[in-house]
Amino acid sequence: MAAGILSKEPFNLIVAGVGGQGNVLLSAFIGLALVREGFMVSVADTFGVSQRGGSVTSHIKISQKTSYSSVTLRGKADVILGMEPVETLRALGEFGNPQVVAIVNPRPVHPSGGISYPDLDEVKQAIGRLSARATFVNATEEALKMGDPIYTNIILLGALMGAEVLPMEVRAMLPVLQERFPQGIFDVNLKAFNRGIELIKGA
Amino acid sequence: MAGIATDNPGAVVLLVGNEAVARGAIEAGIGVAAAYPGSPTSEILPTIAGVAGERDIHVEWSANEKVATEVAAAASLAGIRSLAVMKQNGLNIAADFIVNLNMTGSGEGGMVIFVADDPGGMTSSNEQDSRMVAKWIDNPLLEAENAQEAKEMLKWAYELSEKLKLPVFLRGVTRLCYTRGNVTLGELPPRSRKKAYFPAIWDMYNPTKSKFTAGPSPVAHRDLHEKLEVARGVFEESPFNHYSGPDNPELLIIASGVCTSYSAEALKVLNIEERVGLLKLGTVWPLPEKLVAKWLSSTGKVLFVEETDPFIEQSVMELAADRLPEMGGIVFYGKRSGHLAPCNEQSTDLVMAALTDILGLPPQFRDSDYQKSAEEAMKLVPNRPINMCAGCPHRATFWAVKNAIALDGRKGFVCGDIGCYSMSFAAPGFYQARTMHAMGSGTGLANGFGNMQRFGFDQPVLAVSGDSTFYHAVLPALVSGVYNKANFTLLILDNSATAMTGFQPHPGTGLLATGEMAPVVDMEGLCRAVGAEVRVCDPFVLGEATRTIVEMMQNESGPRVIIMRHMCQLLKAKRKISDKYRVQVDRERCLGDSCGCDRLCTRIFGCPGLMWDSGAKKAAIDEALCVGCGLCSDICPAGAIKKEEVN
Numbered sequence: 001m002a003a004g005i006l007s008k009e010p011f012n013l014i015v016a017g018v019g020g021q022g023n024v025l026l027s028a029f030i031g032l033a034l035v036r037e038g039f040m041v042s043v044a045d046t047f048g049v050s051q052r053g054g055s056v057t058s059h060i061k062i063s064q065k066t067s068y069s070s071v072t073l074r075g076k077a078d079v080i081l082g083m084e085p086v087e088t089l090r091a092l093g094e095f096g097n098p099q100v101v102a103i104v105n106p107r108p109v110h111p112s113g114g115i116s117y118p119d120l121d122e123v124k125q126a127i128g129r130l131s132a133r134a135t136f137v138n139a140t141e142e143a144l145k146m147g148d149p150i151y152t153n154i155i156l157l158g159a160l161m162g163a164e165v166l167p168m169e170v171r172a173m174l175p176v177l178q179e180r181f182p183q184g185i186f187d188v189n190l191k192a193f194n195r196g197i198e199l200i201k202g203a
Numbered sequence: 204m205a206g207i208a209t210d211n212p213g214a215v216v217l218l219v220g221n222e223a224v225a226r227g228a229i230e231a232g233i234g235v236a237a238a239y240p241g242s243p244t245s246e247i248l249p250t251i252a253g254v255a256g257e258r259d260i261h262v263e264w265s266a267n268e269k270v271a272t273e274v275a276a277a278a279s280l281a282g283i284r285s286l287a288v289m290k291q292n293g294l295n296i297a298a299d300f301i302v303n304l305n306m307t308g309s310g311e312g313g314m315v316i317f318v319a320d321d322p323g324g325m326t327s328s329n330e331q332d333s334r335m336v337a338k339w340i341d342n343p344l345l346e347a348e349n350a351q352e353a354k355e356m357l358k359w360a361y362e363l364s365e366k367l368k369l370p371v372f373l374r375g376v377t378r379l380c381y382t383r384g385n386v387t388l389g390e391l392p393p394r395s396r397k398k399a400y401f402p403a404i405w406d407m408y409n410p411t412k413s414k415f416t417a418g419p420s421p422v423a424h425r426d427l428h429e430k431l432e433v434a435r436g437v438f439e440e441s442p443f444n445h446y447s448g449p450d451n452p453e454l455l456i457i458a459s460g461v462c463t464s465y466s467a468e469a470l471k472v473l474n475i476e477e478r479v480g481l482l483k484l485g486t487v488w489p490l491p492e493k494l495v496a497k498w499l500s501s502t503g504k505v506l507f508v509e510e511t512d513p514f515i516e517q518s519v520m521e522l523a524a525d526r527l528p529e530m531g532g533i534v535f536y537g538k539r540s541g542h543l544a545p546c547n548e549q550s551t552d553l554v555m556a557a558l559t560d561i562l563g564l565p566p567q568f569r570d571s572d573y574q575k576s577a578e579e580a581m582k583l584v585p586n587r588p589i590n591m592c593a594g595c596p597h598r599a600t601f602w603a604v605k606n607a608i609a610l611d612g613r614k615g616f617v618c619g620d621i622g623c624y625s626m627s628f629a630a631p632g633f634y635q636a637r638t639m640h641a642m643g644s645g646t647g648l649a650n651g652f653g654n655m656q657r658f659g660f661d662q663p664v665l666a667v668s669g670d671s672t673f674y675h676a677v678l679p680a681l682v683s684g685v686y687n688k689a690n691f692t693l694l695i696l697d698n699s700a701t702a703m704t705g706f707q708p709h710p711g712t713g714l715l716a717t718g719e720m721a722p723v724v725d726m727e728g729l730c731r732a733v734g735a736e737v738r739v740c741d742p743f744v745l746g747e748a749t750r751t752i753v754e755m756m757q758n759e760s761g762p763r764v765i766i767m768r769h770m771c772q773l774l775k776a777k778r779k780i781s782d783k784y785r786v787q788v789d790r791e792r793c794l795g796d797s798c799g800c801d802r803l804c805t806r807i808f809g810c811p812g813l814m815w816d817s818g819a820k821k822a823a824i825d826e827a828l829c830v831g832c833g834l835c836s837d838i839c840p841a842g843a844i845k846k847e848e849v850n
Binding site: 018028040045087090109116 | 215216217219325349351378381382383384385461464465467468472550551552555569570573576577578579580581583584585586587588589590592630631802805806807809810811814815817825826827828
């Protein structure tokens with residue numbers, strides 16, 4: 001999408017993941033960058049009662065002119081950034097439509113209590129069926145290569161920005177990263193961000 | 204957030220509702236802010252604390268919401284603007300004071316109580332509607348729609364409070380507190396403010412003068428009602444009430460708070476803005492009756508959209524009954540008619556469904572082929588039950604409790620309480636907690652269970668409490684238990700933080716809300732001083748912890764206290780304290796389904812760091828989640844989980 005112009009009003013981005021994966025931070029970064037680009041933004045996180053381990057969905061509604069209510073309407077997502085495959089599918093089930101674009105980290109987070117995880121290939125196929133375009137980005141795997149799974153969300157942020165599905169250029173995110181990460185950890189996070197961009201360009 | 208005290212009026216920033224409330228308080232020039240952590244409001248006080256030095260504000264985590272409200276009231280009485288913050292549960296704790304504060308009035312400094320409810324119970328054990336509380340204790344109440352409005356309303360509320368000499372409620376909900384939106388910054392006041400002074404006047408014959416003891420009730424109560432009438436008059440003209448739509452709408456929506464946005468969006472999506480009017484009420488109690496009556500007489504149908512109880516609905520119906528002769532009959536839709544539910548959150552989708560039904564609009568469906576494949580795909584999606592974190596010390600504690608109760612063999616049980624460990628009523632705590640109500644209620648119930656021997660009651664009674672909860676509401680119950688020789692064992696799960704709400708410090712941590720050093724209120728010494736026997740354990744030393752619990756359960760006397768001390772795993776991560784083990788599953792030793800343990804580690808113990816490798820049919824460690832506490836190696840019956848010390 002061209003920077004500064006919305007293809008649709010409002011434009012709905014959903015970040016779907018599991019508590020502890022860092023999607024609240026991720027969606028705040030995206031919101032911050034969009035506000036600086038002059039958009040009206042609403043960012044809402046939907047979660048269960050658990051601290052960790054439950055589904056967490058962040059809804060980012062982007063508008064050129066007005067502030068909308070917080071949560072996405074059923075079937076009205078434009079882009080889904082999936083931090084976890086099953087959670088991506090859960091979000092598609094509620095907010096998906098034939099035009100939705102999905103960017104997905106294929107690394108499963110297993111539910112606790114002995115509940116078994118479905119066959120990953122089947123999940124990926126279903127994600128493909130329920131989206132106009134689904135791109136899988138091995139963010140956790142790359143983060144582990146970098147030495148810490150904590151970088152997963154910043155790699156995914158890079159992938160999202162690199163996919164050029166939001167109404168802003170990649171560089172709009174850089175000042176946000178610079179402000180939010182202290183000097184000592186900025187470089188490694190920038191590396192993670194750039195890795196995400198490379199991954200989506202190469203996908 | 205950095206820059207919350209930025210002196211740049213007119214700048215547009217992205218703030219989450221709680222930050223906007225904090226910014227509003229700073230723009231209003233408050234001198235005192237006090238609270239007890241309670242989600243969804245927990246981030247307001249820390250945000251103010253972040254600029255406390257810079258803005259010269261006294262910020263404190265009080266031991267509970269009643270003390271916080273009293274601290275804020277004292278500031279008001281001494282002429283300083285103040286803010287008290289709490290969630291709906293906390294308002295109940297504070298209400299006993301507020302109902303009496305209203306009788307005397309607050310002081311020259313405006314006082315605002317920000318209270319947030321939790322429709323949907325996302326971070327709560329109930330869905331209490333605090334607007335009902337405002338009504339029964341005679342307090343004016345405002346309700347904000349979004350972050351920007353919360354900031355503006357807060358400032359306006361101080362002026363109202365100073366005019367009425369009453370604390371004013373600003374009510375939010377989870378969706379307001381935790382939604383980020385564009386906020387335009389206002390001006391910051393000068394730092395200097397007048398000297399605090401308490402004009403301790405008491406004149407029972409002249410109730411209009413300042414007096415700060417709850418005096419002859421009927422007189423003070425009458426005066427309070429007069430103040431509410433003044434508030435109603437102010438509300439009739441308030442800029443926070445607004446109508447949009449045609450002059451004579453086919454249907455009028457009356458909405459408040461976040462429900463206003465849901466309603467506006469529903470009208471836009473359904474393209475019926477020319478047919479349906481929307482009256483948004485920002486001043487909810489007392490009801491601005493003239494304004495409402497004016498719009499009631501413009502239509503024959505009204506739909507109420509609000510969270511959670513039918514509060515405005517009932518107030519307006521009362522008004523309509525009063526004015527029936529002049530206004531005639533109106534058909535009301537809302538919670539009474541069943542078009543919206545008096546529980547859970549509302550949403551744009553729900554409002555659209557109600558409108559579709561009332562106006563007979565064509566229902567909107569998703570593409571039917573897509574809907575079919577979506578439903579099919581959902582069959583793949585498993586539940587994701589709540590859990591404690593990987594390496595959580597509560598998991599260790601409840602494992603010890605479960606085994607201790609089994610070893611004791613007398614059908615002992617745990618009275619639960621409020622915190623992360625509330626999850627012990629479910630799988631993460633092995634279903635050990637059999638009660639769970641309010642802050643401190645576990646120990647209170649244990650007092651009762653612990654004094655029923657005369658009725659043949661012979662089960663051992665355990666209660667659990669978090670460290671912050673202990674100071675908040677457990678202490679009186681423990682004192683009462685010692686005094687009345689109640690027979691129970693209290694486990695204080697001391698993880699060095701108010702973890703569930705985001706690691707706020709408390710009287711036992713040695714830190715203030717501002718991060719400065721504070722005296723430590725010694726939990727162990729306190730329990731000993733009131734006369735309880737006290738032991739301290741590390742729950743990760745499982746065998747010793749289990750033995751201690753058994754011993755204390757069997758030591759039948761007054762209350763015994765075991766402090767289960769181990770720092771919250773997330774706090775450790777924040778402070779860069781890493782656990783000491785590398786944990787791996789020995790694939791040779793793990794017998795999988797043929798072990799007979801029935802997947803004890805993944806199915807029962809359930810640490811998120813463990814997973815079942817369905818290909819190999821053996822347990823595995825998820826290296827992205829495991830923190831290296833090593834506890835699972837102590838519970839594997841085959842000794843297949845190996846921990847290896849790393850530095």
